[in-house]
Amino acid sequence: MTDATLDTEIVSDAERAEGNALSEGLRQGRLPLPCVVVIFGATGDLTKRKLVPALYALAADGQLPPGFCIVGAGRTEQSDEEFRAAMREAVSRFSRVPLRDDVWRVFADGMRYCAYDFSTKDGLERLAQALGELDRERGTAGNRIFYFSIPPSGFAPLAERLGSAGLTREENTGFRRMIIEKPFGRDLDSARELNRKLHNAFSEEQIYRIDHYLGKETVQNLLVFRFANGIFEPLWSRQYIDHVQITVAENIGVEGRGAYYEESGALRDIIQNHVIQLMAIVGMEAPSKMQGETVRDEKVKLLRAVRPIHPDDALSHTVRGQYAAGWVDGEEVRAYRDEKDVAADSLRETYVAMKLDVDNWRWAGTPFYLRTGKRLPKRATEIAIQFRRVPHSPFGGQVATRAGILPKDSIDPNLLVLRIQPDEGITLRFSAKVPGQSLRIRSVNMDFLYGSAFLTASPEAYERLLLDCMLGDSTLFAREDEVEEAWRICTAILDGWRAHPPDRQGTPNYESGTWGPHEARDFMACDGRQWRRL
Amino acid sequence: MSTVGALEVAHASGLHAVNRALNDMHHEMLRIGGGREGAAVRLSVLNLVAACVDVESADLATRAVGGLGVKHPVRAIIVLADPAAKSQMEADVSLQCSAVDAAQVCAEQVRMFIGGEAAYHLASVVTPLLVPDIPTNLWLVGSPPLQQAFGQDAVAICERLILDSGAYDDDAGALRLLAEELEGVGDALAVADIAWERTHTWRQLIAQSFDGETMRRFLRGITLVEVECSGERVSAQAWLLAGWMASRLGWKAASNQPCVVATSRRVEDVAAPNLVRVTLECSARGQGALVTVERQGAALCAVIDVAGGIHAERAVPVTDVDSAEMVGSLLESGAEDPVYRAALRGAANLAAAAR
Numbered sequence: 001m002t003d004a005t006l007d008t009e010i011v012s013d014a015e016r017a018e019g020n021a022l023s024e025g026l027r028q029g030r031l032p033l034p035c036v037v038v039i040f041g042a043t044g045d046l047t048k049r050k051l052v053p054a055l056y057a058l059a060a061d062g063q064l065p066p067g068f069c070i071v072g073a074g075r076t077e078q079s080d081e082e083f084r085a086a087m088r089e090a091v092s093r094f095s096r097v098p099l100r101d102d103v104w105r106v107f108a109d110g111m112r113y114c115a116y117d118f119s120t121k122d123g124l125e126r127l128a129q130a131l132g133e134l135d136r137e138r139g140t141a142g143n144r145i146f147y148f149s150i151p152p153s154g155f156a157p158l159a160e161r162l163g164s165a166g167l168t169r170e171e172n173t174g175f176r177r178m179i180i181e182k183p184f185g186r187d188l189d190s191a192r193e194l195n196r197k198l199h200n201a202f203s204e205e206q207i208y209r210i211d212h213y214l215g216k217e218t219v220q221n222l223l224v225f226r227f228a229n230g231i232f233e234p235l236w237s238r239q240y241i242d243h244v245q246i247t248v249a250e251n252i253g254v255e256g257r258g259a260y261y262e263e264s265g266a267l268r269d270i271i272q273n274h275v276i277q278l279m280a281i282v283g284m285e286a287p288s289k290m291q292g293e294t295v296r297d298e299k300v301k302l303l304r305a306v307r308p309i310h311p312d313d314a315l316s317h318t319v320r321g322q323y324a325a326g327w328v329d330g331e332e333v334r335a336y337r338d339e340k341d342v343a344a345d346s347l348r349e350t351y352v353a354m355k356l357d358v359d360n361w362r363w364a365g366t367p368f369y370l371r372t373g374k375r376l377p378k379r380a381t382e383i384a385i386q387f388r389r390v391p392h393s394p395f396g397g398q399v400a401t402r403a404g405i406l407p408k409d410s411i412d413p414n415l416l417v418l419r420i421q422p423d424e425g426i427t428l429r430f431s432a433k434v435p436g437q438s439l440r441i442r443s444v445n446m447d448f449l450y451g452s453a454f455l456t457a458s459p460e461a462y463e464r465l466l467l468d469c470m471l472g473d474s475t476l477f478a479r480e481d482e483v484e485e486a487w488r489i490c491t492a493i494l495d496g497w498r499a500h501p502p503d504r505q506g507t508p509n510y511e512s513g514t515w516g517p518h519e520a521r522d523f524m525a526c527d528g529r530q531w532r533r534l
Numbered sequence: 535m536s537t538v539g540a541l542e543v544a545h546a547s548g549l550h551a552v553n554r555a556l557n558d559m560h561h562e563m564l565r566i567g568g569g570r571e572g573a574a575v576r577l578s579v580l581n582l583v584a585a586c587v588d589v590e591s592a593d594l595a596t597r598a599v600g601g602l603g604v605k606h607p608v609r610a611i612i613v614l615a616d617p618a619a620k621s622q623m624e625a626d627v628s629l630q631c632s633a634v635d636a637a638q639v640c641a642e643q644v645r646m647f648i649g650g651e652a653a654y655h656l657a658s659v660v661t662p663l664l665v666p667d668i669p670t671n672l673w674l675v676g677s678p679p680l681q682q683a684f685g686q687d688a689v690a691i692c693e694r695l696i697l698d699s700g701a702y703d704d705d706a707g708a709l710r711l712l713a714e715e716l717e718g719v720g721d722a723l724a725v726a727d728i729a730w731e732r733t734h735t736w737r738q739l740i741a742q743s744f745d746g747e748t749m750r751r752f753l754r755g756i757t758l759v760e761v762e763c764s765g766e767r768v769s770a771q772a773w774l775l776a777g778w779m780a781s782r783l784g785w786k787a788a789s790n791q792p793c794v795v796a797t798s799r800r801v802e803d804v805a806a807p808n809l810v811r812v813t814l815e816c817s818a819r820g821q822g823a824l825v826t827v828e829r830q831g832a833a834l835c836a837v838i839d840v841a842g843g844i845h846a847e848r849a850v851p852v853t854d855v856d857s858a859e860m861v862g863s864l865l866e867s868g869a870e871d872p873v874y875r876a877a878l879r880g881a882a883n884l885a886a887a888a889r
């Protein structure tokens with residue numbers, strides 16, 4: 001498309017300022033501009049299982065603009081038709097919405113394939129040419145999203161190549177955005193290096209770092225829960241909250257990703273991104289607006305307030321674990337060291353528990369306990385806000401307490417649990433009188449089940465995040481400084497662990513199907529607290 | 535998700551007995567919910583009062599409300615009133631429960647017949663039965679005379695009125711009357727119109743066709759709007775869609791304004807009075823463009839054709855939903871819709887001009 005042609009086609013400033021009068025009052029106000037999503041690594045698993053099924057679901061829901069296109073780019077030579085056929089098969093297998101011929105016909109019409117080996121230094125002329133043709137034929141007006149569904153080692157080289165080919169410059173040619181997924185480096189230095197290289201081709205505003213946890217409905221509901229309900233905010237501080245527990249428990253093992261896991265481990269794989277993001281949302285101040293920069297500013301402020309753990313203190317603030325063989329879901333499972341591509345003497349952690357202190361007025365003295373692990377008894381992600389006990393119980397010994405370390409005459413403290421998965425919802429634990437002549441007290445749970453209150457199917461996280469990227473809404477994506485702050489916290493721990501490797505004799509230290517090493521229980525007991533049994 | 539059905543049905547005579555039966559149902563609901571450990575929570579979203587003029591419309595409302603409980607935990611009161619009948623108040627009270635995963639969602643339903651003088655004072659009968667402090671919707675089932683419906687004191691108990699302007703034999707006349715009545719009540723009452731709701735996906739596709747930068751310039755260059763519906767006559771849906779275009783783009787009934795045509799024809803696959811096709815001819819800076827949105831089987835297809843330029847398509851699945859689902863959809867959004875009011879005025883004007 002020549003500049004002259006483009007000039008006659010784009011909307012004038014006056015027309016742009018006037019907006020679309022027809023859109024007012026419609027429920028679905030947010031339709032992206034016509035654009036092309038270019039998927040690098042289009043023959044990979046993520047494209048088949050998540051990306052194209054998510055884009056199809058958006059199409060079936062009427063959320064994609066007219067003229068929307070997908071360009072698959074991958075090493076394999078194949079025709080457009082072969083690519084479409086493979087994607088049709090993927091959609092029919094993995095999409096949450098059924099495949100329909102009428103929707104598929106229009107969706108597939110905008111699908112192209114362009115062979116490109118990003119590991120070589122081949123030019124991007126063919127891709128640029130294909131994109132130009134789509135602009136002319138389908139009105140995509142230079143709007144592009146580059147999805148890097150490739151190994152992390154390829155992020156920086158591909159970004160630089162796109163930049164050199166002039167495909168990342170926005171100017172008057174529509175938006176140009178890139179999406180990458182974790183890992184964003186493997187420590188603070190490598191994360192900074194990656195960011196520096198990406199910025200040679202893309203500005204920070206053009207970079208969308210996906211943490212798919214943030215695309216989950218219940219995580220977004222957390223923002224609504226905190227900032228749309230006036231009754232909780234006054235309680236949301238050190239004054240009333242004793243501590244916070246965030247748990248991401250998995251019952252699966254490394255599932256064939258032994259080689260990856262040997263390099264990463266639980267801290268890099270889960271804590272550095274998902275768990276610290278959840279912590280930031282739980283702990284942040286209210287943003288002035290629910291917009292990308294304001295929300296992320298508040299999250300970064302919280303992360304900056306996390307007290308650095310000196311490498312020498314890493315062992316007193318964290319617990320590492322590795323799973324041995326055991327039983328999960330009624331099946332015998334092997335030890336981590338017996339997994340494929342895992343060293344027989346591996347010391348890699350598959351479980352982490354840790355305590356973080358936040359040095360600000362809201363949270364000083366109220367610790368955040370984080371834990372994640374593989375081969376735990378069940379899959380569960382939740383945030384538990386444990387409130388302080390009543391200062392004095394007038395009920396003496398009338399309390400039916402749960403077994404545990406709580407004093408016999410004390411009343412269970414109130415607990416607010418925000419369940420992310422499964423059974424998304426909110427539970428509030430409070431004390432109630434047991435019916436009868438005597439005054440006996442026991443804890444009861446008040447449950448809100450997200451699924452039974454709103455019986456519409458929630459979109460998949462990728463649907464939400466891809467749509468947000470098309471709309472230019474970065475609220476649910478991690479910003480450069482967020483990533484680096486999270487690495488600052490984790491890198492100090494990694495340094496400490498490196499200086500004090502785990503005891504070879506004592507590894508593995510928890511049986512599959514249990515809630516992790518006993519050191520994790522002792523770790524909490526030292527603070528007079530206990531992990532929630534999920 | 536599966537429907538368990540009516541768990542308990544009680545017959546009650548007189549208002550006090552109905553109230554007592556409702557309380558018993560409430561306890562039953564808590565008992566069912568209490569299957570989970572600890573206390574149970576009942577999610578009350580709104581009250582729905584269905585005002586019916588005959589047994590057929592009461593049956594329709596009963597069926598519709600039966601399907602609502604799963605998505606909308608409502609207390610539904612279906613009222614069939616006949617001032618000419620002998621003075622009486624008879625009701626069937628039931629608890630409609632559906633299994634959702636491990637939990638159950640239950641909704642209370644009351645079907646009442648009110649005979650005699652009390653039929654003129656529906657508010658006095660219905661008010662004691664409403665769950666307090668949650669929104670109340672009044673659904674005028676079928677095609678009750680609009681002037682009478684707005685005159686009823688039952689209107690006073692609700693925040694929102696649900697009706698179907700497409701249910702009347704004289705669509706154009708109904709739209710005119712409705713526009714007049716709404717002018718009278720002002721902002722005191724929100725109105726949800728089933729015929730308007732049925733045009734939503736059409737409006738969405740039309741509006742979104744002009745979202746892209748390439749198409750925005752054509753928005754002020756629309757020269758012809760043709761709205762086609764299925765059936766023997768131009769339906770309320772067709773008038774409302776045309777009225778919407780006219781009101782959103784500020785067109786008046788003047789000769790230099792775009793030509794707006796509403797037509798009807800029999801179409802095999804599309805049940806009357808639904809929309810079949812909307813065509814927009816546009817021109818800007820000497821270039822022409824055509825936007826069409828058309829019903830094709832179970833999908834709405836939008837096609838944008840710019841002369842010498844782009845060709846873009848979208849297909850969005852649509853399903854022909856029944857009254858129950860349509861009312862359910864309307865219950866999801868409780869807000870007043872000023873766009874509808876403006877479209878209604880536009881529709882009434884266009885229909886009057888076409889006579």
